[in-house]
Amino acid sequence: MNRRSFTLKSAAYASLPFLATSRSLGAQYGEFGDFKKRVALIGTGWYGKIDLLRLIQVAPVEVVGLCDVDSQLLSGAADLVSQRQLSKKRPATFKNYQDLLEKQKPELVLIATPDHWHALCAIEAMKAGADLYLQKPISVDVAEGQAILDTARQENRVVQVGTQRRSTPHLIDAKKQIVDAGLLGEVGHAEICCYYHMRSRQTPQQAMAKIPEHLDWDFWTGPAPMREFNRVVHPRGWRAFKEYGNGIVGDMCIHMLDTVRWMLDLGEVKRVSSSGGIYVDKQSIANITDTQTATFSFDELEVVWNHRTWGDAPDPKFPWAFFIYGEKGTLKGDVHRWEFIPRGRGRRLEGQVGLELDKYPEDQTEEGIEKHVAPAIRVHLRDLLSRIEDRGRPVADIEEGYRSTSACILANMSQELHRSLAWDEKARRIIGDEEANHLLARPYREGYTHPS
Numbered sequence: 001m002n003r004r005s006f007t008l009k010s011a012a013y014a015s016l017p018f019l020a021t022s023r024s025l026g027a028q029y030g031e032f033g034d035f036k037k038r039v040a041l042i043g044t045g046w047y048g049k050i051d052l053l054r055l056i057q058v059a060p061v062e063v064v065g066l067c068d069v070d071s072q073l074l075s076g077a078a079d080l081v082s083q084r085q086l087s088k089k090r091p092a093t094f095k096n097y098q099d100l101l102e103k104q105k106p107e108l109v110l111i112a113t114p115d116h117w118h119a120l121c122a123i124e125a126m127k128a129g130a131d132l133y134l135q136k137p138i139s140v141d142v143a144e145g146q147a148i149l150d151t152a153r154q155e156n157r158v159v160q161v162g163t164q165r166r167s168t169p170h171l172i173d174a175k176k177q178i179v180d181a182g183l184l185g186e187v188g189h190a191e192i193c194c195y196y197h198m199r200s201r202q203t204p205q206q207a208m209a210k211i212p213e214h215l216d217w218d219f220w221t222g223p224a225p226m227r228e229f230n231r232v233v234h235p236r237g238w239r240a241f242k243e244y245g246n247g248i249v250g251d252m253c254i255h256m257l258d259t260v261r262w263m264l265d266l267g268e269v270k271r272v273s274s275s276g277g278i279y280v281d282k283q284s285i286a287n288i289t290d291t292q293t294a295t296f297s298f299d300e301l302e303v304v305w306n307h308r309t310w311g312d313a314p315d316p317k318f319p320w321a322f323f324i325y326g327e328k329g330t331l332k333g334d335v336h337r338w339e340f341i342p343r344g345r346g347r348r349l350e351g352q353v354g355l356e357l358d359k360y361p362e363d364q365t366e367e368g369i370e371k372h373v374a375p376a377i378r379v380h381l382r383d384l385l386s387r388i389e390d391r392g393r394p395v396a397d398i399e400e401g402y403r404s405t406s407a408c409i410l411a412n413m414s415q416e417l418h419r420s421l422a423w424d425e426k427a428r429r430i431i432g433d434e435e436a437n438h439l440l441a442r443p444y445r446e447g448y449t450h451p452s
Contacts, residue, residue, distance in 0.1 A: 029058060029059055029060055030058075031386075032058055032059035032060075032382065032385050033059075033060065035059040035060065035061065035385055035389075036059075036060055036061065036062060037059075037061050037062070037106075037107040037108045037388075038061075038062055038064045038104065038105065038106045038107045038108070039052075039055065039061040039062065039063050039064065039106055039107070039108045039109070039110070040063070040064060040065040040066065040067065040091075040100055040101075040104055040106035040108075040109050040110070040130075041063070041065075041066050041067070041077070041109075041110045041111075041112065042067045042068075042097045042100070042109060042110070042111050042112070042113055042117075042121050042125070043067070043068060043111060043112035043113035043114075043117070043121075043135075044066050044067070044068040044070075044073050044074050044076075044077035044112075045068070045070075045073055045112065045235050045236065046235070046236055046368050047112050047135060047162075048077070048110065048112030048113075048135075049077055049080065049368070050366075050368065050369055050370070050373075050374075050377065051110050051112060051133060051135070051162070051377060051381075052077075052081065052110055053080075053081075053084055053362075053366065053369075054374060054377040054378050054381055055110070055133075055381050056081075056084050056085050056086075057360055057362075057378060058378050058381050058382055058385070059381075059385055060086050061085070061108070062085065062086075062087055062089070063081050063085050063091045064091055064092065064104045064106060065091055065092045065093070065094060065100045065103075065104035065106060066078055066081065066091050066092070066093050066094070066100075067093070067094045067095070067096070067097045067100045068093075068095070069095055069215065069216040069219045069220045070212075070214055070215045070216075070220075070234070070235070071095070071214045071215075072212075072214040072215075073214075073235065074093050074095075075093065078090050078091055078093050084362070092104060095216065095219065096219075097121050097124065097125075098124060101124060101125060101128040101130070102128075105128070105129070106125075106130050107129070107130055107131065108130060108131050108132070108133070108388070109121075109125040109130040109131075109132055109133075110132075110133045111125070111132060111133070111134050111135060112135045112162075113135075114220075114238045114244045114245065115137060115139070115140050115239075115244060115245040115246065115250065116140050116222060116223060116224040116243070116244045116245065117222050117223075118134065118135070118137075118138055118139055118140070118144070118148075119138075119139050119140075119144035119145075119147060119148055119451050120222070120223065120448070120451065122134050122138070122148050122151075122159075123147060123148060123151045123451050126151050126152060126155045126157040126159075127151065127155060129155075130157070131157050131158040131159065131384075131388050132152075132157060132158070132159040132160070132398075133159075133160050133162065133381065133384055134148075134159055134160070134161050134162065134398070134401070135161075135162040136161055136162045136163050136254050136255070136258075136401060136404075136405065137245075137246060137250045137251075137254050137401075137404075137405040137408060137409070138161055138398070138401045138402060138405045139405055139409075140224075140244070140245060140246060140250075140409075140442070141409060141439075141440060141441050141442045142406045142409050142410070142428075142440040142441070143440050143441035143450070143451075143452035144441070144450070144451060144452070145401075145402045145405050145406055145409075146402070146428055146452065147451035147452050148398060148402070148451075149398050149399055149402045151451075152398045156391070158384065158387050158388050158391065158392075158393075158394060159394070159397065159398035159401075160380060160381075160383065160384035160387070160394040160395075160396050160397070161396040161397070161398060161400065161401030162380070162396070163254065163255060163258040163259075163396045163400070163401060163404060164373070164376040164377055164379075164380040164396070165255055165256075165258060165259040165262070165335075165376070166258070166259070166262045166380070166395045166396050166400075167376050167377075167379035167380035167383060167395060167396070168335065168353075168373075168375075168376040168379075169353070169354060169375055169376065169379060170337065170338060170351045170352055170353050170354070171259065171263075171333055171338060173338075173351050174263075174331060174333055174338040174340075174351060175262075175263050177340075177349065177351075178329075178331050178338075178340045178349065179263050179264070179324070179331065183326075183328060183329060183340060183342070183346075183349075184324060184325075184326025184327075184328055184329055184330075184331060185326045185327035185328030185329070186326060186327045187264060187300075187301065187324060187325065187326045187327075188301055188325060188326070188327070189301055189302060189304075189325045190260045190264070190301065190302075190303045190304070190322060190323065190324045190325065191303070191304050191305075191306070191322070191323040191325075192253060192256035192257055192259075192260060192303060192304070192305045192306075192321070192322045192323070193256070193305065193306045193307065193313070193314075193318075193319075193320065193321060193323075194248060194252040194253065194256075194306075194307045194319070194320040195307065195308050195309075195311070195312070195313035195314075195319045195320070196252070196309070196319060196320055197309050197310065198248065198252075198309060199240055199248070199281060199284065199286050199288060199290055199309035200232045200237055200240045200284055200285065200286045201281060201283075201284050202231070202232050202284060202285055203283050203284065203285060204230070204285045206285075207230035207231050207232045207285045208230060208231075209229065209230055209231035210229070211229045215234060217229050220234065221445070222445070222448060223444040223445050223448035223450070224243045224244055224445060225243050225445060226445060227241075227243060230285060232285055232286070239251050239288070240284075240285070240286035240287070240288055241286065241287055241288065242287050242288055246408055246409055246412050247288030247289060247292075247412065248288060248289070248292070248307045248309070249274075249289075249292060249294065249305070249307070249408045249411050249412055250405075250408050250409070250412070252307065252320060253294070253305045253307065253408050253411070254404050254405060254408045256305070256320070256321065256322045257296060257303060257305065257404055257407060257408065258396075258400070258401075258404040259322050259333070260303050260322050260324065261400070261403070261404060262395075262400075263322075263324065264300065264301075264324070266298045266299075266300060266301075266303075267298065267299070267403070267425075268298075268403050268406075268407075268423070268425040269296050269297065269298060269403070269406070269407040269410065269423055270297050270298060270299060270422065270423060271297040271420055271421065271422045271423065272294065272295070272296055272297070272407060272410040272411050272413075272414050272420065272421050272423065273294070273295045273297075273414055273419075273420035273421075274292060274293065274294035274295070274411040274412065274414040274415040275292070275293055275414075275415055275418070276289045276291045276292030276293055276415050277289055277290075277291065277292075277415075278290050278291075279291045280309075280310045280311075281309065281310060289307075289415065290308065290309045290310060291307070291308050291309075291310075292305075292306070292307050292411075292415060293305065293306050294411035294414070294415070296407055296411070305411070315332070318332050318333075318334050319334075320334055320335070321333060321334040322334070327343075328342060328343055328346070329341055329342040329343050329346065335353065335372055335373060335376075336352060336353055336372055337350065337351065337352040337353065338350060338351050338352075353372045353375065354375060355371050355372065355374075355375065356374070356375050356378075357371070360374070360378075380395070380396065383395050406423075410423060410430075413436060413439055417435070417436060417439075419433075421433060421436055428440075
């Protein structure tokens with residue numbers, strides 16, 4: 001390194017408000033100081049920005065492109081990225097993800113669109129040569145997920161799914177200290193739940209609105225069924241509608257189901273049975289269930305899910321959580337903490353999230369950030385970067401994301417069909433139920449082709 005290059009690097013670091021000028025690339029980025037990949041983000045809303053800004057924290061990537069059908073969100077994200085990335089360059093912006101991939105040729109693409117766009121964006125990005133960070137659930141139907149998985153393997157792409165509980169530091173500790181150490185003894189049952197009041201309560205009359213000028217509603221709808229715009233759906237409220245996602249099961253159950261699968265090394269689900277409906281909040285414009293129970297049967301045990309968007313949680317300390325029951329004790333865990341309660345006179349153990357605010361002070365002021373989740377996202381991204389370098393499988397590899405996503409989709413199918421579904425993982429079919437098999441790939445709107 002000559003004096004001029006050293007001076008230029010020092011000047012670049014001096015422009016970063018959250019770094020001391022004496023800190024080096026190695027000090028800031030650790031083993032990823034040389035990871036200068038071309039990065040793009042498709043979907044610049046809430047969690048897209050959270051994921052991308054965490055990536056900027058752990059590696060000196062160059063964000064070369066952003067894509068969104070909402071020009072207001074897109075412009076704001078570009079301004080924010082220009083302030084936060086090392087080069088201070090404002091990334092190019094696109095409404096069409098195909099244009100972004102063709103013109104910017106990113107090496108790593110983050111996808112945080114509404115769920116109904118995941119498959120088309122992910123498959124095209126991989127075919128264009130990019131590795132992926134793909135938000136969960138990976139798809140809105142099972143066949144989409146299969147197509148994403150197959151493309152990843154055919155194109156030799158590294159794909160990390162945003163089920164970051166597998167990278168949550170305090171839950172990694174719980175797995176090591178309790179599960180792997182055998183403190184639970186024989187495990188025979190697990191429960192997972194969400195009792196957040198997160199389903200919209202706006203009525204159709206309250207939600208009526210004109211399409212904002214900065215939003216291309218037709219393109220936003222994409223392959224999903226076309227329905228009239230309302231103020232709930234965008235931004236962030238689209239999860240209240242079955243047309244764009246898989247409800248609270250697809251949004252919240254997948255995290256905790258995937259956590260239990262990871263902790264107990266469970267494979268693919270064998271049978272799913274689910275019941276529920278809209279039992280309490282019947283006036284809302286939302287069409288997803290406000291109450292649902294699902295039983296996921298694996299070879300080793302059953303995992304039972306419950307959600308209610310009304311009333312109180314049975315355990316107020318753990319309203320969105322997992323509970324693993326063993327003969328020697330119980331492990332409770334969520335995004336904030338974990339507790340081990342032994343049977344008899346054993347010692348209770350516990351742990352909690354570490355926020356890392358001293359190391360990453362920008363977390364304290366970033367709009368919309370979930371401070372307690374940021375450490376897990378950083379670990380998750382570091383794992384992805386390591387696997388991109390060695391071309392290995394990340395901790396939340398696309399196959400694991402496919403398994404957890406498919407189980408949740410099958411749960412919703414079971415609830416709607418009013419019967420349990422037996423899954424054949426090798427045939428990728430529901431056993432003895434052709435009506436259900438027809439639902440594995442839902443029809444796309446005219447003008448769009450299903451990847452299956």
